[in-house]
Amino acid sequence: MAGKNRMGVVWGVVAAATLWTAPVALAEGTARTLSGYTQAIAVSAARDEALAAFYAARDYRPIWTSEQDADRRAALLRALEGAPAHGLPAERYDVEGLRAAFAAVKTERDRGELEVAVSRAYLDYAHDISNGILDPKSIDSGIVREIPRRDGLDLLRGIAGDRPALYLRELAPQAPQYAQLLKAKLDLEALIARGGWGETVPAKSLKPGDTGPAVLALRERLRAMGYLGRSATAVYDADIQKAVQQYQFDLGLTPDGVAGAGTIDEINRAPEERMKSILVALERLRWMNGIDLGARHIWVNITDFSVRIVDHGKTSFESVTVVGQNQSDRRTPEFSDEMEMMVINPSWHVPRSIVTKEYLPMMQRNPNAAGHINLIDSRGRTVPRSAVNFSNYTARNFPFAMRQPPSQGNALGLVKFLFPNKYNIYLHDTPSKSLFQKETRAFSHGCVRVGKPFELAYALLAPQSEDPKGEFHRILNTGNETTVRLEQPVPVHLVYYTAWPTARGHVEYRRDVYGRDAALFAALSKAGVELPAFSH
Structure with missing residues (x-):
């Protein structure tokens, strides 16, 4: 609720020097005065459990509206004024309205109402900057992250x-990436004020050896982005090729040095679009504020098609991945959990949705389809295909499960990594190695396929084995399905950042593969978050 409506009046703008500094004495006497102030707080705070409990516990003593509260009051107003720097909506807290309200106080009842109004503004801000403005689950069902919302009473006690x-x-989040994104936001704002990166490149694709106006535009665009020094060349020469290659590398594109359609599309994105990514990334970091990432943790960035093990802030393992397809029931969700075990030589217990939506129609056409996957009855027994009339069943009443035994061709490959969750999502090997060569790798049913699964297994076993590689292969060579528990579970975070800073603070951008960031920015915009005006 906007601050201008908190007290039922429209507050004007006044200088900070006119803030309330002393109690108002009424002619009716001190007792009547205190009663009016206390009653105003009690009534105004009654509809908020945290506010009511906080003020009742301190006998309704103020934290904002007495002379002794000047420093706290000034600190809050500065914080509210700085909210846009964090990508928060300034109008949500109405700092100028609050300033005017202090000047407009005439009675102790006014002061009591103002005291609660300021606390409400503070709580709005504190909740927003601590854990975000949005409820992500209401915007995208694939964002299933549990957000550790701060308790209102604790927030009030803290500020007091x-x-x-x-x-x-x-x-605000204390993660170094948050500060780095704030700096990137400031840099982009300055860039936008100067007119951005100049004219876009008027070509669908360009390659080494090309000449003409489009190459000149590419050259100037790369120079403005910091990838190329000053040059007078009109030819797509080795310097431009190298700059394009570095740009591609930074954006997770195939670094071939050729400005194909995908690369041109990214180069032509306006800084406003990059600003949207940063604003959403700041919001996503606020959602994770309060989550202990773990000194050692696994970081899966869906948009980057990558998995990393991070040890005390440094990447100790990295691999490409394949993530879920961009379909409503196959997109990889976002959440955090703990990896507890790996299964070497795993069986694939086919998810019910795949059994009924994909394999049942195939088997109705040809009973021997997907013959490498066993039919399993309710008692766990393998059922021969010849004993089943598949045409008698529908997706609703099909009574069989399906399981693929361990093998080189198993859909999960030779190892899977489990962090048990109700979404049935995990990391695993795959026999479909060619997909790791693709630039955009959204092909799975939702789980995350790992390009270097054996190396991931070695890294996870290292803290508990003197010979992790040897131990892994001894088990693998048995061909038997074997569960190996991690003595120390490892936090795993499935995230979706289209803007993320490197260790040196340089922000790299990724494509919005599921359209989640677009939906989140639309919601942020509706909540009052504004982009800087862009002037060509």
């Missing part, structure tokens, strides 16, 4: 402490 300015600063 002795160091309010420090407390306010520490509400």
Whole structure:
């Protein structure tokens, strides 16, 4: 709710120097005055459980509206004024309205109502900067992350402490990537104010040896982006090729040095589009604020088609991945969990949705279709295809499960990595190695296929084995399905960042493969988050 409606009046704009500094004494006497103030707080706070409990516990003493609260009050107003720097909507907190309300106080009842109004503005801001503005599940069903929302009563107790300015600063995520994204946001704002990266490249594709106006535009665009020094060439020469290649590498594109259609499309994106990615990334980091990533954790960025093990801030393992297809029931979800085990020589227990939507229609046409996958009855017994009339069944009443035994051709490959979850998502090997050569790798049913699964297994076994590689292969060579538990479970985070800073703070961008960021930015915009105006 906008601050201009909190007290039922429209507050004007006044200077900070006119803030309330002393109680108002009424002619009716002190008792009547205190009663009016206390009653106003009690009534105004009654509809918010945290506010009511907080003020009742402190006998309705103020934290904003007395002379002793000047530092806390000033710190809050500065924080509210700085909200847009975090990609938060300034109008949501109505700082100018709050300033005007302080100047408009005439009675102790006014002061009591203002005290609660300021606390409401503070709580709005504290919740937003701590854990985000949006409820992501209501925007995209694939964002199933549990957000550790801060308790309102704890937030009020925190700001009532002795160091309010420090407390306010520490509400925002303290992850270094958050600060790096804030800097990138400032840099982009300055760039936009200067007119952006110049004219777009008027070509569908360009390659080494090409000449003409489109090459000149490509050259100038790359120079403005910082990938190329000053040059007078009108030829797609070795310097331009190298710059294109570095740009491709930074954006996760195939780094061939040829400005094909996909590369041109990315080069032509306006800085406003990159700003949207940064604003959404800031919001996503706020959702994860309060989650202990783990000194050692697994980081799966869906948009980057990658998995990393991060040890104390440094990447110790990295691999390409394949993620879920861009279909409503196959997109890889976003959540955090703990990896507890790996299964070497796994069986593939085919998900029910795949059994009924894909394999049942195939077997109705040809009973021997998918013959490498066994039919399993309710008692766990393998059923011969010849004993089943598949035409008698529908997706609803098909009584069999399907299981593929361990093998080189198993859909899960030779190892899978489990973090048990209700979404039935995990990391695994695959026999379909060619897909890792694709630039965009969204081909799975939702699980994450790992390009270097054996190396991932070695890395996970290393803390508990003197010979992780040897141990893994001894088990693998048996051909038997074997579960190996991790003595120390490893946090795993499935995330979706289209803007993410490198270790050196340089922000790299990725494509919005599922359209999630577009939907989230639309919701942020509806909530009042604004882009800087772009002037060509």
